[in-house]
Amino acid sequence: MKLGLFKFKYGEEVIAEYEEGPDSYFVKNTASLMPTENMHWHLVTWMPYTDVKNGIHLPKSEIWFVTKLSADMEDYYFKWKEALKNIIKQDAKPVLN
Numbered sequence: 001m002k003l004g005l006f007k008f009k010y011g012e013e014v015i016a017e018y019e020e021g022p023d024s025y026f027v028k029n030t031a032s033l034m035p036t037e038n039m040h041w042h043l044v045t046w047m048p049y050t051d052v053k054n055g056i057h058l059p060k061s062e063i064w065f066v067t068k069l070s071a072d073m074e075d076y077y078f079k080w081k082e083a084l085k086n087i088i089k090q091d092a093k094p095v096l097n
Contacts, residue, residue, distance in 0.1 A: 001028075003074060007064045014046050015069065015077055025063065028055040029081060043080045 001017040006025070008014070016027035030046035030053065046052060069077065 003069060003077065004066045005069055006058065006066050009062055009064045015043070015073075016046075018066070021057070023061075024057040024059050025066070026055055026057055029053060030056075031077065031080065043077065045084070 001019055003015070003017050006014045006016060006018075006027070013033055014027070014030050015033070016025075016030040018025045018027045031043040032046045034042045034044050036042050
């Protein structure tokens with residue numbers, strides 16, 4: 001899979017691993033860019049309340065463009081992805097009060 005930044009026609013930006021199809025992009029391991037107080041960027045899981053991390057098709061008609069990330073951002077993405085693996089336990093159960 002390739003890694004790229006997707007710019008939606010309505011303005012949102014998402015970083016994802018993807019495969020291109022004829023009418024859509026299949027994306028997974030998605031992340032959104034979030035600005036911090038000191039004008040840096042932080043990655044957050046895109047739509048964490050869904051199963052999108054396992055993959056979703058994005059229609060090409062909704063995407064303005066897809067571009068390659070800078071080397072620094074690509075490195076940051078893979079470090080962020082690895083950190084998520086260490087934080088999230090597969091057998092963890094949510095705490096409900």
